[in-house]
Amino acid sequence: MMKWTTEMRKIEREFDGLPPEPSPALVRARRQSERRTREQRERRLTALAIWGRVILIGVLAGAIHFWPYDHVCGVALYAYLGAEGLIVVGGLWAVVWTWRVHMGFAHTLAIAVILWGCVLIAAQVLPRVGYAKPAGPHPPPWSCAVGR
Secondary structure (H helix, E strand, O other): OOOHHHHHHHHHHHHOOOOOOOOHHHHHHHHHHHHHHHHHHHHHHHHHHHHHHHHHHHHHHHHHHHOOOOOOOHHHHHHHHHHHHHHHHHHHHHHHHHHHOOOHHHHHHHHHHHHHHHHHHHHHHHHHHOOOOOOOOOOOOOOOOOOO
């Protein structure tokens, strides 16, 4: 049995100069193609964002060696340790994101940045707590006491 409403719709489309309605298989294929394209674009943007994070934290880890202020004691020391802590936190941030999207090389670099940040913090903290051998006769101070 023929459905006259469907046939009339086809005739009206043809009369209006429109192409015939796409078949369900064609509509499904078009939707899948659009979905694949959207997923690829999102994957590329995610990878770009993650590499941006890893590079940003890597640059901070390298730039810490050019710290322009004295960081022997006091507030300057705490600011320097805060910057080193930011390297570790930023590395953790990058590690989480690289793990989520399975970017192995970027994940390895982020872990290396975390380890480097921990080494930098340890180089400042361990001599002050007496664990590492200080460079001079006395361990470096935490605060800058006047008259020392």
